[in-house]
Amino acid sequence: xxxxxxxxxxxxxxxxxxxxxxxxxxxxxxxxxxxxxxxxxxxxxxxxxxxxxxxxxxxxxxxxxxxxxxxxxxxxxxxxxxxxxxxxxxxxxxxxxxxxxxxxxxxxxxxx
Numbered sequence: 863x864x865x866x867x868x869x870x871x872x873x874x875x876x877x878x879x880x881x882x883x884x885x886x887x888x889x890x891x892x893x894x895x896x897x898x899x900x901x902x903x904x905x906x907x908x909x910x911x912x913x914x915x916x917x918x919x920x921x922x923x924x925x926x927x928x929x930x931x932x933x934x935x936x937x938x939x940x941x942x943x944x945x946x947x948x949x950x951x952x953x954x955x956x957x958x959x960x961x962x963x964x965x966x967x968x969x970x971x972x973x974x
Contacts, residue, residue, distance in 0.1 A: 893963035904947030917955035
């Protein structure tokens, strides 16, 4: 995307990048809004527990099959497992939206 000089960015490249920051911020904000309306599901124990998250990491629903209630000691770990799967999928959904918003530019880890 930017001309590399000796493996780094030239001053003109940095200035060009700085000029694009407002548009990049706007694109990221739009990506976050799109992600808010995407949903992903994490399941545990063959679907006995399902947790649905949106693309910004909010849990929007938890569904527990009555069969899972027969063993109350395992219910907590099943909910946690399903939530962790859903949250991981949610994070990936947000990263996908952000990559699309940035035209495929890889974002640094931890940016979102």
